[in-house]
Amino acid sequence: xxxxxxxxxxxxxxxxxxxxxxxxxxxxxxxxxxxxxxxxxxxxxxxxxxxxxxxxxxxxxxxxxxxxxxxxxxxxxxxxxxxxxxxxxxxxxxxxxxxxxxxxxxxxxxxxxxxxx
Numbered sequence: 256x257x258x259x260x261x262x263x264x265x266x267x268x269x270x271x272x273x274x275x276x277x278x279x280x281x282x283x284x285x286x287x288x289x290x291x292x293x294x295x296x297x298x299x300x301x302x303x304x305x306x307x308x309x310x311x312x313x314x315x316x317x318x319x320x321x322x323x324x325x326x327x328x329x330x331x332x333x334x335x336x337x338x339x340x341x342x343x344x345x346x347x348x349x350x351x352x353x354x355x356x357x358x359x360x361x362x363x364x365x366x367x368x369x370x371x372x
Contacts, residue, residue, distance in 0.1 A: 275358075326344075326350075
């Protein structure tokens with residue numbers, strides 16, 4: 256198992272994992288997490304190839320990923336309530352948009368390692 260930056264060939268697996276981890280309205284009512292649309296394959300390609308922090312954990316296949324973006328990249332996203340609030344923090348931050356780990360690999364510290372990169 257190793258952590259590396261995401262590459263374009265991982266985007267299909269990233270989209271699949273992101274869709275499986277997204278929060279439905281039903282889950283929101285139980286957990287309080289905010290529902291948001293999963294970015295398209297094209298948008299994930301743009302994000303992976305940008306100046307963002309996109310570490311992935313790979314064994315034989317993608318186990319998890321962390322989509323984290325510096326302030327400059329966040330400002331390039333389509334403006335919405337979340338982007339506006341985050342950008343109000345100033346210029347010195349990294350925004351963690353998603354942290355996803357395959358269900359069968361959770362509770363093993365993978366998310367922790369993705370955040371530490």
